[in-house]
Amino acid sequence: MQLKVFTVIGLVLCSSLALAQNANPAAGTSNPRTLVIRAQWLIDGSSEKPRRDVQIVIRGNRIIDVIPAGSSSVPLDAQVIDLGSATVLPGLIDTHTHIFLQGEDPSDGGYDAQLLKAPASYRVARAVVSARRALEQGFTSIRDMETEGAGYGDVGIKKAINEGVIPGPRMWVSTLSISSTGGYPLEDYAPEVTVPKGSQLIDGAVEARKAAREQLDHGADWIKVYMTHRSWLDAHGALVSQPTLTVEELRAIVDETHGWGRKVACHAYNGLGLQRALDGGCDSIEHGLELADAQVAQMRKQGTWYVPTLQVYYTDWDPADTDSGKRDRKRVSLHGVSFTKALHAGVKIAFGTDVGGFKWSEPIAEEFAREVEFGMTPMQAIQSATSRAAELLGKQGEIGVVAAGAYADLIAVPTDPLADVNVLKNVTFVMKDGVVFAPREGSRAESR
Numbered sequence: 001m002q003l004k005v006f007t008v009i010g011l012v013l014c015s016s017l018a019l020a021q022n023a024n025p026a027a028g029t030s031n032p033r034t035l036v037i038r039a040q041w042l043i044d045g046s047s048e049k050p051r052r053d054v055q056i057v058i059r060g061n062r063i064i065d066v067i068p069a070g071s072s073s074v075p076l077d078a079q080v081i082d083l084g085s086a087t088v089l090p091g092l093i094d095t096h097t098h099i100f101l102q103g104e105d106p107s108d109g110g111y112d113a114q115l116l117k118a119p120a121s122y123r124v125a126r127a128v129v130s131a132r133r134a135l136e137q138g139f140t141s142i143r144d145m146e147t148e149g150a151g152y153g154d155v156g157i158k159k160a161i162n163e164g165v166i167p168g169p170r171m172w173v174s175t176l177s178i179s180s181t182g183g184y185p186l187e188d189y190a191p192e193v194t195v196p197k198g199s200q201l202i203d204g205a206v207e208a209r210k211a212a213r214e215q216l217d218h219g220a221d222w223i224k225v226y227m228t229h230r231s232w233l234d235a236h237g238a239l240v241s242q243p244t245l246t247v248e249e250l251r252a253i254v255d256e257t258h259g260w261g262r263k264v265a266c267h268a269y270n271g272l273g274l275q276r277a278l279d280g281g282c283d284s285i286e287h288g289l290e291l292a293d294a295q296v297a298q299m300r301k302q303g304t305w306y307v308p309t310l311q312v313y314y315t316d317w318d319p320a321d322t323d324s325g326k327r328d329r330k331r332v333s334l335h336g337v338s339f340t341k342a343l344h345a346g347v348k349i350a351f352g353t354d355v356g357g358f359k360w361s362e363p364i365a366e367e368f369a370r371e372v373e374f375g376m377t378p379m380q381a382i383q384s385a386t387s388r389a390a391e392l393l394g395k396q397g398e399i400g401v402v403a404a405g406a407y408a409d410l411i412a413v414p415t416d417p418l419a420d421v422n423v424l425k426n427v428t429f430v431m432k433d434g435v436v437f438a439p440r441e442g443s444r445a446e447s448r
Helices: 008-023 110-116 120-136 153-162 205-217 247-259 271-279 293-302 323-345 366-373 378-384 387-392 421-425
Strands: 034-042 051-059 062-068 079-082 087-090 092-097 139-144 170-173 178-180 200-202 222-226 228-233 239-243 263-268 284-287 305-307 410-413 429-432 444-447
Touching: 092 120, 092 387, 120 139, 120 153, 120 429, 139 387, 153 170, 178 205, 200 205, 205 222, 205 247, 222 247, 228 271, 228 323, 239 271, 239 323, 247 263, 247 271, 263 271, 271 284, 271 293, 293 323, 323 366, 366 378, 366 421, 378 387, 378 421
Parallel strands: 034 079, 034 087, 092 139, 139 170, 178 200, 178 222, 222 263, 263 284, 284 305
Antiparallel strands: 034 051, 051 062, 079 444, 087 410, 228 239, 410 429
16 A cells, blocks of 8 residues: 655645654664665665665664566565655765855854854854754764864763754764964954853863863764964965974873873864874864875875865855955865865865755865865765765774665665765655654555
């Protein structure tokens, strides 16, 4: 019997079911339901070619098998969701997000207004919406790269998602972030006025280690460090970025964080600050607008990850005849070259967008087209947001793949993303933890 479930009522029921299951993941595990997803095509996140006509067998919140369509091994009591001609992929992973940022228009006060005028409760409410939007767009896992003055709010959002209080992706959080005096906004206020800062500011190795300990103790999965801050063009038109922490300060953070079994992500644009990030032992370079050949070689040798966040630098340019506008255009002219260089050298690259730097209502998946523009194949771009991103997070085989033993995090798109990665901006089916979150019109469910 064919059951049309993708109605408004179905959406509400499925969302409620997701909340109920996530609230107590162990509930029903003594007799977990079996669910089968059918689709014409599967891109499993790790294989180099898609598979045709498959059935994904799910029990509880895990995938137990991926078998050819029509296989007689499907349990007779399984619920079957037939996605027809769609392409199924693993749930996508964005390894650089900011749920507490909203891409505010500078004319509305921009970053300063968020820290000075928005009540904490209002920022949390907006972060809840951001988390839901990530999931609606097919991103079932995110690494959130600091709260931008919202304290340990990301820890609370993660807890609420894990306990089923609100819908959202799996989260790895980095809480306050760390920079040095003079190394982060808010800025340009009267010296006698104390204003909040968007990062925890330290000076010296002792303070650096203490800050890492505090953030780890309060729930940070990653420590985010700003190794560069302001950037401008010098007299010769070269991009210059202000370095922040010293190598000694960063090494104290890295040593402490690694001792807790966790990792350090370093925001670094170029130059001296980026070199200090590499010499200090960071685990990932965020943005990396200009990578020197020697730095690329060092990243490859050390196994340092690269999370480039390309698309965000194509938005909100200042006028071309201003110093800041010239800087904005210089950034993108360097960034694509660096990405291509790192790709060809075999540097490990994971998908990240810096969403929050642009509005959460815009397509997060816009980043895929930039990756392809600068040299990735569509399959490499997809893998950067699936199995490769999972590797960065230390979750190989659990997320970012459609394979036995992995979490049942799945999405579907109506046509072939290998022909056009922009299709990934039109996700029509989302499942997280074995629960359908946001079905859309056009798919169908079948009971057996």
